[in-house]
Amino acid sequence: MAYNSLLYLFIFLPVVLLAYQLAPKNFRYKVLLSASYVFFLSFSGKLLVYLLFSTLSIHHIGLWLTSCKKDFLSASHAPENKKAEKAAYEAKRRRILWLGIGLQLSILLILKYSGFLFENFNLVLKAISFPRLLPAMKFALPIGISFYTLQAISYLIDVYYEKIEADDNLGRLALYLAFFPTLLEGPICRYSQTAEALCQGKPLEYKNVTYGLQRMIWGLFKKLVIADRLNLLVETIFDTPNHYGGIIVIAGAVLYTFQLYADFSGCIDMTIGTGEMFGVTIPENFRQPFFSKTASEFWRRWHITLGAWLKDYIFYPISLTKFVKNLGKRSRAKFGKHFGQILSSSVALFGVWILNGLWHGTGWNYIFFGMYYFVLILIGNLLEPAVERITSSLRIDRTNSLYRGFQTVKLLIIVFTGELFFRANNLTAGMNMFRSIFTGFHWSAVTDGSLLKLGLTLPDFIAVFFGFIAVYTVGVIHERGISIRERIAGWNVFARWSFLYVAILLVIVLGAYGDGYLPAKLIYAGF
């Protein structure tokens, strides 16, 4: 029951909206929770037990952290023992926190990563001719585990640092983890962002419902018209990589990048739109990433909630460890302020990117993907003063459109290359495809019709091009801070309805679904 399925759009969602509206105020969050579990069950069945375990464990550990603090504050402390007792109390809280994090991570590690770890461990055992190998491990993954585990960990850490209070309402916490629009592809919400709104039981409002629907139509357009149509070509190239080289592989990397963006951001639009209908503001996950100037800016605009999570719960904690602080001091003294700072922060940056790669999947190509960005961002940071010196000595205006154009082209090459490895079946296939760009390069591929033999016909390309233009135009308008929906709301009813009718018709007519199309999965739901 994906967000773009008829079952979700015309049965599940309307029924939940109706039940929500008819339910008494205090019962509404229970409607959402029940719907979320039905949604979960439709994908993962009895694997619901893992989600329930995560919910119960963070509920219990959150309350334990709070009661631990209450006990400490209510106890009387002799002045001479206060320091030692405080240290013991803090150590206990830390242990509780690590227990909570450990429980969440151990489920994720076992279910998602054990197969990969055992497989690689067996390669080592084989290499040293060890007589016995570990058994092959493969577990069924509950839907959304990579997303809700990060939400569960962020909840525990926020409770530990007292950014939020531990929630004694199990239902609210359960809904925070399992809210159905965010289950498949996130975004990774913080407890402080959504939990309260989810449970306030606000009645449906006409404006919220219509705005939510409009956002969903836009998401469906991106998913069905662009992503699913490109899927035909992308699958052909990446599933039989040995057949292609040069321009075809470049086209594969470029079009996969756009497919991924249209698929993921389209799904997020549907998620945010659904939340909006219930009066819940779900955080944005994209902010026109292709308008970025550098790789690090790109990642602040692409999958924003993952980047923010890694920054808050990986980058900062590592940066604040004694080891990194000492390293910073020593390296600043030895290499100067700029390089010293970059060197010490690179430890935390490494942690962020290796986890970013691993979070996406269990393959060496994902680790390579993370390291690729780590190296590029590190080099970018190291070279920044030199670039500044060179551009100012050459009197190049870094704000002029030519330089901006150069930055955009550079960024696009970086992103397309990264996505080539990300999408490749494995690291070796990725390397081979990358090599084949140079070894199999022939301009004739553009003119001899090769591109039209990969699953997309000329009308398909026209539809995709039309989709790009629409996405680009909307991006430019959003970049200028203009709310399109507010503008549309200001039009007269004839213009407004005509616009919406055309939008819906375009999705239905130009969408790549039904006979002749392979059902295209939501890409990030697989992570």
Place this chain on the structure above:
Amino acid sequence: MKNKNRIKSISFLTGLFLLLYIASYLLIPYNNMGDSLYKKANGILKEPKNTIDYVAIGDSECSASISPMEVWNDYGYTGYNCGVPSQQLQDTYYLLERLLKNQHPKVVFLETNAFYRDFKYINTLETSIEETVKKIFPIYKYHDNWKYFHFYMLKALGHKIKQEQITVYKGYQYSAIVNPYKRGPYVTETDDVYVIDEQPLLYLNKIASLCKDKDIQLILYSAPSPKCWSYAKHNAAAAFANENQLTYIDLNLDIDTLGIDWAKDSRDDGDHLNYFGAKKVSDYMGNYLSEHADLTDHRKDDLFAGWNKELKNYLKLTEQN
């Protein structure tokens, strides 16, 4: 919601339904508009009534392994390949049920790979919703026809839709790409039996009883595929065939007789056959039909002249190899 908003919502939806209904008429096909207009499998619904001798059905292993034009060329039997990539047995059942309203084949070849593709009750619900929406708003079914839209189609509005035969090489998924399978022999005998899940088994039984009711010989077959096939799967299909007194042809155990050369006959590293592999399987199946089924050679029958015409196009396509 206030009354005013309710009226607005109802008016908007009424307008939308009307629009979708009208737009449907612009995209419903009224004639033959090109090779890939109806993607393969559904093309059988356009074949003249009771003209198909045998049907092959299943997932992509099916659509890539039997080319009805080859069988026609060598034996004169009319067949249709209704294989669809990733087809689930529930879809197989519904497609079979639909096509049997217009055709009465003597033999149905059911490829076994879909037996091992589990699906859930929710997929059944999703399929039935989709079928209903297609009936109410044909635009949902025919939306892809915008690619072939021409203003002359407007003239067809209000006219009876012509159901003309279309050319899709009778459903065969043609591919001449060669991507060899290099990992050596893959048939390792075992007593293990793959467990066919509840839902696929349910529809497998339904397909078997549908064929029985219609007096059609159901033959299970496994296309050569080192990537998808295993001995445990063979055992599961053989057990089902045995229980239901069906014939099971496992071509994976007969690779040498077929003459499959994995260096040349796969399009994707041993997952699917390419044209060269399909030619061998088609010859095998044609020969099987000639020996075991009571079918008539229609090559000289004027009623089937269209097949010879299509054969010319097919040979033009394949002779380039």
